[in-house]
Amino acid sequence: MADQRVDALLGPLVDKQDRIRRAPSLPDASLESLFGDYTLRHAHATTAIEGNTLTVHEAQEVLEAGTTIPGKSLGNTSRLSMRTPHGSGCAKRSARASRSSNTPGWRSTGG
DSSP: OHHHHHHHHHHHHHHHHHHHHHSOOOOHHHHHHHHHHHHHHHHHHHHHHTTOOOOHHHHHHHHHHOOOOTTSOHHHHHHHHHTSOTTSOHHHHHHHHHHTOSSSSOOOOOO
16 A cells, blocks of 8 residues: 555656656757856856845956956955856856857857
């Protein structure tokens, strides 16, 4: 009796797990772009909570060029830089991908 209940509960989960396993994976370039975009947006959002006034586009410039934005405090830049993995190039890849996209947010990349 207990086995039937467990099977009834787990059956749909196992079916979904199998469906996920059969799904095609994304090309590496798409995964890199998505990870870079996530890294940039996470860094921006978590520093905005702390009072950072940079826009997402300004944050891209800071992380890509390593400079400050005129009229913004140095604290904005340093808080943002602390939230990204150093040396990974994630923010630079994300910034390049964003500039080549006509649609902000989600974008597709060549595989």
